[in-house]
Structure formats: C-alpha cells, structure tokens
Amino acid sequence: MSLIHETDYGTPASKSEQSVTLTIDGSQVTVPAGTSIMRAAMEMGTEIPKLCATDMLDSFGSCRLCLVEIEGRNGTPASCTTPVAPNMVVKTQTSRLKQLRKGVMELYISDHPLDCLTCAANGNCELQTQAGAVGLREVRYGYEGENHLDNQKDLSNPYFAYDPAKCIVCNRCVRACEEVQGTFALTVDGRGFESRISPGQNQPFMDSECVSCGACVQACPTATLIEKNVLEIGQPEHSAVTTCAYCGVGCTFKAEMRGDELVRMVPYKDGKANHGHSCIKGRFAWGYANHKERVLNPMIRKKISDPWQEVSWEEAISYTASEFKRIQAKYGKDSVGGITSSRCTNEETYLVQKLIRAAFGNNNVDTCARVCHSPTGYGLSTTYGTSAGTQDFDSVEDSDVILVIGANPTDAHPVFGSHMKKRLRAGAKLIVIDPRRIDLVRSPHIQADYHLPLKPGTNVAMLDALAHVIVTEGLVNEEFVRERCDWDEFADWARFVSEPRNSPEEVAKLSGVPAEQIRAAARLYATGGNAAIYYGLGVTEHSQGTTTVIAIANLAMATGNIGRRGVGVNPLRGQNNVQGSCDMGSFPHEFTNYRHVSDDKTRKMFEEVWKVPLEKEPGLRIPNMIDAAVDGTFMGLYVQGEDILQSDPDTKHMSAGLAAMECVVVQDLFLNETTHYAHVFLPGSTFLEKDGTFTNAERRVQLIRKVMAPKNGYGDWEITMMLSEALGYKMDYKHPSEIMDEIAATSPGFTNISFKHLDEVGSVQWPCNEKAPEGTPIMHIGQFARGKGKFILTEYVPTDEKTGPRFPLLLTTGRILSQYNVGAQTRRTDNSMWHEEDVLEIHPHDAEQRGVRDRDWVKVQSRTGETTLRAKVTDRVAPGVVYTTFHHPSTQANVVTTDYSDWATNCPEYKVTAVQISTSNGPSDWQEQYRELSEQSRRIAGTVEAAE
Ligand code: SF4
Ligand code: SF4
Ligand code: SF4
Ligand code: FES
Numbered sequence: 001m002s003l004i005h006e007t008d009y010g011t012p013a014s015k016s017e018q019s020v021t022l023t024i025d026g027s028q029v030t031v032p033a034g035t036s037i038m039r040a041a042m043e044m045g046t047e048i049p050k051l052c053a054t055d056m057l058d059s060f061g062s063c064r065l066c067l068v069e070i071e072g073r074n075g076t077p078a079s080c081t082t083p084v085a086p087n088m089v090v091k092t093q094t095s096r097l098k099q100l101r102k103g104v105m106e107l108y109i110s111d112h113p114l115d116c117l118t119c120a121a122n123g124n125c126e127l128q129t130q131a132g133a134v135g136l137r138e139v140r141y142g143y144e145g146e147n148h149l150d151n152q153k154d155l156s157n158p159y160f161a162y163d164p165a166k167c168i169v170c171n172r173c174v175r176a177c178e179e180v181q182g183t184f185a186l187t188v189d190g191r192g193f194e195s196r197i198s199p200g201q202n203q204p205f206m207d208s209e210c211v212s213c214g215a216c217v218q219a220c221p222t223a224t225l226i227e228k229n230v231l232e233i234g235q236p237e238h239s240a241v242t243t244c245a246y247c248g249v250g251c252t253f254k255a256e257m258r259g260d261e262l263v264r265m266v267p268y269k270d271g272k273a274n275h276g277h278s279c280i281k282g283r284f285a286w287g288y289a290n291h292k293e294r295v296l297n298p299m300i301r302k303k304i305s306d307p308w309q310e311v312s313w314e315e316a317i318s319y320t321a322s323e324f325k326r327i328q329a330k331y332g333k334d335s336v337g338g339i340t341s342s343r344c345t346n347e348e349t350y351l352v353q354k355l356i357r358a359a360f361g362n363n364n365v366d367t368c369a370r371v372c373h374s375p376t377g378y379g380l381s382t383t384y385g386t387s388a389g390t391q392d393f394d395s396v397e398d399s400d401v402i403l404v405i406g407a408n409p410t411d412a413h414p415v416f417g418s419h420m421k422k423r424l425r426a427g428a429k430l431i432v433i434d435p436r437r438i439d440l441v442r443s444p445h446i447q448a449d450y451h452l453p454l455k456p457g458t459n460v461a462m463l464d465a466l467a468h469v470i471v472t473e474g475l476v477n478e479e480f481v482r483e484r485c486d487w488d489e490f491a492d493w494a495r496f497v498s499e500p501r502n503s504p505e506e507v508a509k510l511s512g513v514p515a516e517q518i519r520a521a522a523r524l525y526a527t528g529g530n531a532a533i534y535y536g537l538g539v540t541e542h543s544q545g546t547t548t549v550i551a552i553a554n555l556a557m558a559t560g561n562i563g564r565r566g567v568g569v570n571p572l573r574g575q576n577n578v579q580g581s582c583d584m585g586s587f588p589h590e591f592t593n594y595r596h597v598s599d600d601k602t603r604k605m606f607e608e609v610w611k612v613p614l615e616k617e618p619g620l621r622i623p624n625m626i627d628a629a630v631d632g633t634f635m636g637l638y639v640q641g642e643d644i645l646q647s648d649p650d651t652k653h654m655s656a657g658l659a660a661m662e663c664v665v666v667q668d669l670f671l672n673e674t675t676h677y678a679h680v681f682l683p684g685s686t687f688l689e690k691d692g693t694f695t696n697a698e699r700r701v702q703l704i705r706k707v708m709a710p711k712n713g714y715g716d717w718e719i720t721m722m723l724s725e726a727l728g729y730k731m732d733y734k735h736p737s738e739i740m741d742e743i744a745a746t747s748p749g750f751t752n753i754s755f756k757h758l759d760e761v762g763s764v765q766w767p768c769n770e771k772a773p774e775g776t777p778i779m780h781i782g783q784f785a786r787g788k789g790k791f792i793l794t795e796y797v798p799t800d801e802k803t804g805p806r807f808p809l810l811l812t813t814g815r816i817l818s819q820y821n822v823g824a825q826t827r828r829t830d831n832s833m834w835h836e837e838d839v840l841e842i843h844p845h846d847a848e849q850r851g852v853r854d855r856d857w858v859k860v861q862s863r864t865g866e867t868t869l870r871a872k873v874t875d876r877v878a879p880g881v882v883y884t885t886f887h888h889p890s891t892q893a894n895v896v897t898t899d900y901s902d903w904a905t906n907c908p909e910y911k912v913t914a915v916q917i918s919t920s921n922g923p924s925d926w927q928e929q930y931r932e933l934s935e936q937s938r939r940i941a942g943t944v945e946a947a948e
Pocket of ligand 3 (some may be wrong): 250
C-alpha cells in the first residue's frame with residue numbers, strides 16, 4: 001500500500017456545459033467555460049506554482065505566485081483568478097515569470113522558520129514544494145529581519161496545533177472555515193506584516209466558535225495548522241480509502257498510516273457523500289479503537305453476579321452454542337433471538353439475520369433501527385414503494401426551498417449540514433419545524449425564513465395544516481398529481497386536509513405556532529421552486545411517527561416535489577449503516593430488500609440458497625422479546641454491536657427483561673450497559689480492522705477497508721460464522737466480498753453490486769441492477785417505485801402522554817455534534833472535552849418559576865422514572881419544553897421516557913415525555929444504584945484498574 005495522492009487542481013471544477021478551447025504553452029486544451037487558467041493547465045498536466053489556491057476553495061488571488069502571461073493582455077494576471085477564454089494564448093514559464101515568482105517566494109521564506117529538517121510537515125509542505133518548484137536557491141534579504149518566531153503556539157485543541165510562526169497568511173484556513181464548513185470561526189487579525197490568523201475574538205481555538213471539523217488543518221499548506229498526531233508520530237507513509245463509522249452521512253476518508261499505526265483520517269475529495277469534508281467525529285474521534293478499556297478476549301460467566309472469566313474463542317463459542325441449544329430444547333425453538341447492529345457492515349448484518357433464520361430456525365431478529373427510523377421504512381414504502389430517501393446529498397444544490405423538520409443537521413449530520421448551509425448562503429429559503437431553535441435557524445449568514453417552534457407531539461397536525469393551506473389556496477400541482485398519483489386517493493386526502501379542524505387557525509391552538517406563520521411557510525414550500533424536505537428522529541420517534549412520514553410524503557406529492565434534483569423526501573439516518581441494516585433483512589418480518597417472510601417465492605429462494613427450511617411467520621420485535629422474557633418464554637439473546645439497555649426506552653423494563661434471560665450474549669468493543677446482564681461477552685472489531693460495506697442515508701453503498709489486523713483476533717462476520725457452525729449450521733465465506741456476492745444474488749436491488757464494482761467506481765446508490773447498472777441517485781423519476789403515488793389520510797391523534805398539573809413540561813431529546821448516540825465510542829476520545837455531561841435545557845421562564853439557576857442540579861421526573869442532571873437555562877427551547885441529549889449513561893435519560901411507541905412500527909416515543917423539573921442535590925437513587933452496578937461490572941472485568 002502506498003500513500004494515496006489526490007491531485008490538487010487549484011480551483012474547483014466548473015459546472016458549465018459549454019466548453020472553451022485555448023492554448024497553454026503551445027498546446028491546445030478544451031475545458032468547461034468558467035474554468036480557471038490554473039485548472040486548465042493542471043488538466044493538461046502543467047502545474048503552475050501556487051500557494052493560496054486549492055481546489056476545495058474558491059480562488060482568492062492573494063499569494064501572486066501563480067502569475068502567467070496572456071497574449072494581448074498587459075501584465076501578469078494570477079492564473080487562479082483568471083478564467084479561460086476562447087482562443088486565449090497563455091504562457092506559464094517565461095524568464096519574467098520565473099523572476100517574479102522567485103521574488104514572491106523569497107519574501108515568504110524570509111519570514112519563515114527555516115527548520116524544514118525538523119518540521120513535522122517536512123516532505124509534505126506546499127511551501128517547501130513550491131520553493132523548489134520556483135527554483136529558489138537564496139534569500140537576498142537574509143533571515144535576520146522581522147519575523148514571527150516568538151508568536152505563541154495554540155495547543156488548546158486536543159487534535160490539532162496552531163503555530164503562527166509558520167503562517168504565510170494565505171487565508172486558506174479562513175476560507176475553508178467559511179466556504180466548506182460554514183462556521184466563520186477564523187479571521188485575519190492585524191494588518192500587513194502583523195496579520196495573523198485568529199480564532200474568534202483572538203481566542204484560543206477551544207474558546208472560539210470552532211467546531212473542530214479540521215477543514216482548516218486540511219487546507220493549510222504549511223505546518224501552521226497540523227494534526228497533533230503528525231507531530232507525535234510523523235508523516236504517514238501508506239493509506240487506504242474507507243468510510244466513516246459514525247453517522248448516516250457516510251463520509252469517505254483516506255486512513256493514513258505509518259506502519260500499523262493510524263496517523264490521521266483525511267477526508268477523501270472523491271467521496272461522493274462528503275467531497276473532501278468531515279466533522280470532528282470522523283476526522284478525529286477514532287482513538288476509541290485503541291482505548292485501554294477495549295475488551296480483547298472473550299469472557300463468560302454462569303450468572304450475572306459472577307465475575308467474568310476470560311476464555312479462549314473456542315470455549316466462548318462452544319459455551320454460547322450449547323446454551324442456545326439448551327434453551328431451545330427447554331423452552332422451544334422461538335425462545336431465542338438476536339439483534340443486528342447498524343454500526344456493523346452490511347455483510348455482518350446479513351450474516352446475523354441469516355444465523356437467526358437459518359441456525360436458530362426462527363425470525364426473532366430485530367435491529368436498532370426499530371428505535372429510530374422504522375417509521376421511515378413503513379411510511380415511504382407504503383406511499384412511494386421504497387423504504388428509503390429519494391435523493392442524493394448533492395441534490396440540495398438545486399433546492400430553492402429547504403424544509404427541515406425534526407432534524408438538526410449541523411449537530412447530527414454535520415457534513416451534510418455544511419453542504420446545506422452552503423446552499424442556504426447561496427440563496428435557498430429555509431423553513432425549520434422544530435420545538436427547539438436549532439443552529440440552522442440562526443447562524444452566520446443564515447437566517448431561517450420561518451421557524452415554527454411547535455409543541456412536541458404535534459407534527460401531524462402541523463403537516464396537515466400546511467397541506468390545508470396548499471389545497472385550499474389552490475397551490476396543488478395538479479398536473480403532477482393527475483399523472484403520477486392515484487387521483488381518487490388524492491381527492492379523499494384533499495377533502496380531509498381541507499376540513500376546518502386542519503386549518504392553521506385550529507392547529508395554532510394545538511401547536512402554539514401562529515396561524516400566519518404556518519400559512520406563510522406552506523405558501524413558500526408550495527410555490528418557492530424546487531422544495532426538498534429533510535427530516536430526522538424528531539419525526540419518527542413519536543406515537544405517530546409513521547403518520548408523520550406519510551404526511552411528509554403526501555405534501556411532496558401534492559406539490560410535485562418528487563422525482564428530480566433539488567426536491568424529494570430525505571430521512572437523515574442516524575447511524576452509519578442504519579439504511580443498510582434495514583436493507584439486509586434485519587426486521588422480523590422481512591428478508592433483504594424488504595420482502596415479507598410470508599412471501600412464498602422469496603422464502604423458497606432463500607431456502608434453496610441457504611439449504612434449510614425457513615419460518616413463514618414474522619418473529620418478535622425487540623419490545624416483544626423483552627416482554628416475552630419478563631413472561632418467561634424468551635430466554636436467550638445474541639446482541640451484536642448495540643447497547644439496548646441504554647438506547648431503548650423504559651430502562652427499568654428493559655433491565656427486568658434482560659435479567660430474566662438465561663443467556664445474553666453481547667458482541668461489542670467495550671463492556672456496555674447491556675453487558676451488566678450478559679453471560680457471554682464476545683469482543684468485536686472496529687471498522688479499521690475489517691473489510692465490508694456501509695450504506696448511507698442516500699442509499700449509497702461504500703466500502704470500508706481493513707487497515708490493521710483485528711485486535712480481538714476476528715472480524716465480527718467471522719465470529720457470527722463460528723457461532724453458526726457451532727450451532728450446526730455451517731457458513732463458509734473466505735472474505736466479506738463473498739457475502740456481498742450472496743446478497744447481490746438474492747436481492748433484486750443489489751444485483752450489480754460487488755466489491756470489485758465498488759473498487760472500480762467508488763460507490764453506488766441502490767437500486768443497482770440490470771435496470772440501473774450504475775445505481776440510482778434520484779428515485780421515482782417518471783414513476784413511483786410502486787406505480788402510482790399513494791395519498792393516505794393522516795388524522796392527528798394526540799399522544800397519550802399528556803401534560804397536567806403533576807407533569808406540566810414536555811421533555812424532548814436530541815444529539816450534540818461532538819458525541820455520538822450512547823457515547824460508547826466518542827466518550828472514549830477527547831471529544832468529551834466538548835460535552836462532558838448531558839444537561840437539561842430549560843427556558844428562563846420555567847427555570848425562574850422553579851427556582852432553577854444555570855448549572856443547578858435538577859430532578860427530571862416523569863410517570864416512568866426520574867433522573868438528575870444539570871440545568872442550562874436558555875431560550876433555545878420554548879416555554880413549556882425542556883430538552884436533553886442522551887450520550888452519557890450516567891444521565892439515564894431513558895429511565896424517564898415512556899413505553900409509548902409508534903402505532904405501526906413500535907418505534908419508541910422518545911421525543912415526547914411529560915415531566916416535572918425541580919431542584920435537586922445530586923444523582924437519583926436509580927442513578928446511584930446504577931453507578932454501583934456499573935462499577936461492579938467494570939471491576940469484575942478488571943477494566944477499572946486498567947483505566948486507572
Ligand atoms: S476546525 Fe473547522 S470550525 Fe474550527 S476553525 Fe477550522 S475550519 Fe473552522
Ligand atoms: S494558518 Fe495555514 S492556511 Fe491559514 S493562513 Fe496560515 S498558512 Fe495559510
Ligand atoms: S458527518 Fe458523519 S459520516 Fe461524516 S465524518 Fe461526521 S460522523 Fe462521519
Ligand atoms: S495561487 Fe493564485 S494568487 Fe495564490
């Protein structure tokens with residue numbers, strides 16, 4: 001493996017469809033109109049010296065190194081800022097240009113510490129390279145003049161360092177922060193020789209608005225901004241392209257290694273989901289892979305009160321298999337089941353559901369998507385015919401109106417959030433429907449046109465009201481509806497939404513949002529041009545989650561916003577492979593590609609391929625498994641890569657269910673909360689240690705590549721295979737690519753997908769088959785996957801979770817940028833410096849009424865349970881609403897949430913819990929009890945000592 005080098009063309013590619021032919025250094029070149037001379041030269045293989053230009057950023061023209069001569073024009077224009085013109089004749093290498101460039105370079109070098117030999121960027125520094133390229137041999141001014149060598153370094157960020165002495169003030173970092181990331185955290189402070197880059201108001205990076213995305217570090221041509229790992233380990237020497245294992249954006253990275261040590265993750269410019277950008281998690285928060293708490297040897301124990309015993313892999317596997325066999329012999333075939341992981345690869349997920357269906361002999365398989373996006377699957381497949389989003393991320397570049405509902409892209413899907421912000425800065429309109437004032441509502445150079453801060457639990461009423469305006473004010477795209485949808489169903493729906501009870505005036509009473517705001521937002525969505533809807537768990541995690549997804553689908557159909565770029569319905573998926581785990585047959589009623597287990601043709605096909613009879617009745621969902629465990633009929637569970645005790649609702653019920661089981665097997669990187677109730681722990685592998693694929697929120701299937709040997713000895717797919725064989729059902733794959741071949745052979749949407757194909761093209765969006773050999777960026781063009789689009793009535797049914805005198809406030813939950821879900825990975829990195837604990841956001845009015853001050857401990861009490869955490873008094877939340885994140889197990893947010901769930905899919909109603917808030921002295925009894933259990937469990941495993 002060598003270091004992958006990506007060409008820097010100096011300026012971004014032009015999107016023009018017209019081309020221009022010109023002559024550069026005697027050779028003709030044809031490029032799209034609008035291309036810079038610099039890029040045109042690069043495309044024909046001529047590199048013009050440059051420092052301030054890079055193709056991730058718009059050209060700036062400050063360094064004056066890229067000068068060229070153009071026939072018929074005076075002077076020496078900068079090639080990065082001068083666009084090509086027809087028949088232009090350009091010279092890039094003349095003696096005049098050489099002299100000028102040398103002169104510019106001399107000035108830079110005279111104010112630069114000449115420590116190249118000991119500099120961490122040695123060999124990978126653009127200043128050094130360009131000095132060589134311009135042939136600089138001496139600096140006439142000497143090095144004794146004024147310089148910045150005494151400038152203080154800023155080491156406040158845990159991941160990168162800033163050494164102003166090396167800065168050439170090329171502005172690339174400032175522009176990266178503005179153009180790519182959209183945070184505007186950097187400025188150039190001072191003038192002329194005094195100018196230096198400054199975060200915020202001349203603050204250290206950690207005290208500024210910087211969100212540590214690293215775009216500035218990547219853009220810096222010198223060692224001024226540099227990863228601390230490079231300072232410590234040295235320059236990487238080989239790399240492989242892989243995919244981030246955090247969120248559903250699916251950013252592609254070059255994993256850059258030195259020996260078998262990972263030095264840094266560099267976002268890959270050719271990555272179709274991220275185009276060379278990343279967030280703090282993907283770029284920096286991978287240290288958990290080497291964390292000392294990672295468990296590397298299998299462990300077993302007869303009872304959960306026993307100490308863990310380290311055992312060999314053979315013993316762990318054979319013990320697990322014998323326990324599952326014993327349980328099935330005693331309690332029946334259906335008394336065991338398993339849970340697949342949205343953090344694992346498609347291949348691993350496919351194998352776990354295969355293990356359960358073929359080796360356990362039942363359909364008791366479910367996945368963590370149950371608790372996040374199961375309503376998306378149900379809602380979109382019913383209305384459109386496909387359980388997935390309709391667009392690719394790049395489609396947002398053609399949106400005129402962006403409606404974000406129940407999603408917080410800048411925190412939960414940061415790279416797409418930056419992409420969206422770029423489009424918003426370029427003029428797209430924005431509607432945000434969210435109880436909380438998320439960052440998008442107001443951030444540098446962005447102001448939402450409408451923010452509808454609705455009361456949690458009123459999404460359906462709000463969407464019905466938007467539809468009411470569209471129908472009653474004659475804003476329906478009738479041509480689209482007549483051609484593409486079932487007209488009778490539309491007519492029923494139109495009658496329904498037109499009823500006065502769905503009017504903005506009525507819905508204002510329920511949602512707390514003024515009717516005029518609702519009307520104006522509806523008009524903008526329907527008439528503002530290409531309108532796209534993006535939504536997240538604030539839509540799905542409700543008792544009417546599926547109804548809300550359907551209401552969104554209705555709205556897009558009624559306005560004709562489906563089937564082309566710039567429009568669509570886009571679920572922002574939480575985990576890296578939540579789309580994939582659903583695609584791979586993780587639900588108890590579906591095989592891969594969402595085919596029902598009762599479908600004889602599909603089942604027969606799998607029976608032939610798997611050579612085993614299969615069950616035709618759907619199996620148990622996670623909540624049913626837990627109920628059955630409490631009832632004594634479900635006794636064995638295999639959980640791969642999920643912490644159900646922390647991530648699922650009603651923690652007390654979940655722990656009772658787990659405690660009732662006779663064999664709980666957890667396969668993970670660390671002891672998690674679920675392992676308190678486990679009898680077998682099988683160490684898992686990280687995304688750096690195996691090959692496979694993830695499918696992101698755009699249905700994009702991308703490779704992950706093994707860059708180091710699994711520290712635990714095996715990839716997760718190998719562990720499932722060993723367990724299956726021990727259970728008497730042999731699986732025989734030599735490499736994950738063979739599993740993908742089986743997926744492709746058995747799943748119509750994946751027919752053309754193979755590791756070889758992905759290696760060649762980078763990534764594809766399913767469906768990828770004979771009809772769409774290169775994949776499908778935009779769905780439902782010309783026709784819906786199900787034929788006619790289906791309108792369904794969406795009656796608003798208030799949740800049973802009601803506020804009242806005892807519980808007068810509504811708690812809703814969400815995520816923060818630096819942490820990820822239950823925090824198992826991010827809490828084991830320096831990301832914790834940004835979010836050490838979950839806090840409760842409360843409006844100043846509600847806080848004052850309860851005598852709560854900022855940073856006070858408060859008790860959050862619901863009908864289900866109580867927990868304590870610190871308060872953050874802020875008007876980000878409306879009066880009557882409180883908000884928290886759920887990244888820290890000590891907070892136990894799910895002790896408070898109820899067991900209400902979506903009517904169609906059982907997706908829990910995390911987003912609405914009636915609570916009371918009062919001041920408190922510290923942790924609740926339950927938290928104390930839990931802390932003890934947690935410590936005891938960790939001590940048993942010896943990890944407390946190791947961590948200390
Ligand atoms: S790390 Fe990202 S947010 Fe921070 S200054 Fe650099 S570009 Fe801006
Ligand atoms: S910190 Fe780096 S990118 Fe920023 S101005 Fe200085 S040299 Fe250029
Ligand atoms: S946006 Fe998501 S996929 Fe991209 S780097 Fe961040 S966590 Fe990873
Ligand atoms: S690269 Fe063109 S002016 Fe700097």
